[in-house]
Amino acid sequence: MSLSPEQVRQVAQLARLQLNPEQVEPYARQLSNILEMVSRLSSAQTADVAPMAHPLEMTQRLRIDTVSEPNRRDDYQAIAPEVQDGLYLVPKVIE
Amino acid sequence: MTLHKLSIKQLADGLRGKQFSARELTQHYLGRIAAHDKDLNSFITVTPERALAQADAADAVLAQGDGATLTGIPLAQKDIFCTTGVRTSCGSKMLDQFVAPYDATIVQKLDAAGMVMLGKANMDEFAMGSSNETSYYGPVKNPWDVTRVPGGSSGGSVASVAAGLAPIATATDTGGSIRQPAALTNLTGIKPTYGRVSRYGMIAFASSLDQAGVVARSAEDAAYVLQAMSGFDPKDSTSIERPVDDLVSGLNQSIKGLRIGLPSEYFADGLAPGVRERIEQAIDVFKQLGATFSEVSLPNSPLSVPTYYVVAPAEASSNLARFDGVRYGHRAEGAKTLEEL
Numbered sequence: 436m437s438l439s440p441e442q443v444r445q446v447a448q449l450a451r452l453q454l455n456p457e458q459v460e461p462y463a464r465q466l467s468n469i470l471e472m473v474s475r476l477s478s479a480q481t482a483d484v485a486p487m488a489h490p491l492e493m494t495q496r497l498r499i500d501t502v503s504e505p506n507r508r509d510d511y512q513a514i515a516p517e518v519q520d521g522l523y524l525v526p527k528v529i530e
Numbered sequence: 531m532t533l534h535k536l537s538i539k540q541l542a543d544g545l546r547g548k549q550f551s552a553r554e555l556t557q558h559y560l561g562r563i564a565a566h567d568k569d570l571n572s573f574i575t576v577t578p579e580r581a582l583a584q585a586d587a588a589d590a591v592l593a594q595g596d597g598a599t600l601t602g603i604p605l606a607q608k609d610i611f612c613t614t615g616v617r618t619s620c621g622s623k624m625l626d627q628f629v630a631p632y633d634a635t636i637v638q639k640l641d642a643a644g645m646v647m648l649g650k651a652n653m654d655e656f657a658m659g660s661s662n663e664t665s666y667y668g669p670v671k672n673p674w675d676v677t678r679v680p681g682g683s684s685g686g687s688v689a690s691v692a693a694g695l696a697p698i699a700t701a702t703d704t705g706g707s708i709r710q711p712a713a714l715t716n717l718t719g720i721k722p723t724y725g726r727v728s729r730y731g732m733i734a735f736a737s738s739l740d741q742a743g744v745v746a747r748s749a750e751d752a753a754y755v756l757q758a759m760s761g762f763d764p765k766d767s768t769s770i771e772r773p774v775d776d777l778v779s780g781l782n783q784s785i786k787g788l789r790i791g792l793p794s795e796y797f798a799d800g801l802a803p804g805v806r807e808r809i810e811q812a813i814d815v816f817k818q819l820g821a822t823f824s825e826v827s828l829p830n831s832p833l834s835v836p837t838y839y840v841v842a843p844a845e846a847s848s849n850l851a852r853f854d855g856v857r858y859g860h861r862a863e864g865a866k867t868l869e870e871l
Contacts, residue, residue, distance in 0.1 A: 516861040
């Protein structure tokens with residue numbers, strides 16, 4: 436599997452990354468090499484391998500459904516770039 | 531003074547024997563940081579006031595005849611661990627102004643053990659890198675040869691310990707970020723078993739691989755601090771709920787009869803001759819100490835790097851989505867749309 440220059444431009448746009456035209460071809464080649472390396476995984480025989488969620492025998496712990504955290508809204512809002520009346524402010528999303 | 535050449539055990543004995551106080555020890559290290567770190571850039575933030583307050587508290591405990599081995603021992607914390615009142619940048623401009631509203635569990639534990647935090651160690655941005663050249667705060671130099679990299683992502687941690695600017699440092703490892711820089715600076719580094727050390731308050735890169743550990747000048751130093759960092763934490767859902775082994779009491783036991791496996795896949799083409807030679811010398815030392823070696827095979831080893839390149843970037847893109855400039859962190863000047871944030 437390889438990436439075309441057109442796909443690289445598309446991914447860059449989705450990731451909001453600025454890309455100079457002369458960077459497109461080298462990135463396409465490097466990313467294709469990574470995909471090539473990753474494709475080696477398809478040689479692994481996994482039919483008899485059980486999926487693993489943790490390297491040790493462990494089950495997911497669940498906590499009791501009660502309030503356990505103190506309300507620290509003011510502390511958390513104090514580190515935000517822009518807040519008003521306890522709400523986070525962002526630029527207008529819908530016209 | 532050559533306090534910075536002493537082991538943690540020797541420092542602890544010196545504190546108890548009143549050869550020096552925790553304040554004097556802390557001042558010694560702060561002085562070395564002020565004198566030498568401009569050449570290395572191993573710290574992003576140095577915290578002298580916090581350090582001296584912790585040192586005075588340790589001296590008070592020691593004066594009562596209380597405290598344990600780590601009471602009054604300084605350390606560097608990798609700048610990936612959240613610390614209340616001290617900026618936690620993770621090596622990124624995104625968090626240049628970020629002061630966490632809580633402490634990481636390991637910060638809490640090492641504070642409680644009486645350790646003295648000298649400052650926050652430099653690192654590759656968001657722990658992604660193997661050379662410590664990607665930090666927003668500039669590259670870290672290898673103290674053995676400042677024209678070379680110290681490795682990464684825990685480059686500040688290893689440089690500070692190798693240069694004697696801190697007796698020991700915390701570090702984290704996702705795909706080699708403790709082991710590789712420790713090797714490049716002649717230190718002992720350990721990535722513990724996943725789940726052994728709490729990840730609460732440790733900024734996430736790839737959650738199913740991230741684990742905290744230490745870099746030290748000896749296995750003995752590492753054992754003391756790793757012991758204090760380890761243990762079950764209900765705030766980390768992947769933390770292991772079982773007792774921590776005693777890492778310290780077995781340190782002087784003979785290794786006679788220990789059997790060590792040498793995976794043949796690790797000695798394949800691409801192993802640098804100098805590295806191979808060093809490993810063979812180490813094998814000889816272990817043999818003289820009574821250990822035996824047998825060749826083993828880990829046939830799936832060649833698949834580990836491709837696996838990493840699927841797991842790590844996928845988890846990183848989920849984890850880093852939180853740095854959106856809404857709840858904390860850097861927000862672009864004059865952003866008019868969500869994309870511009």
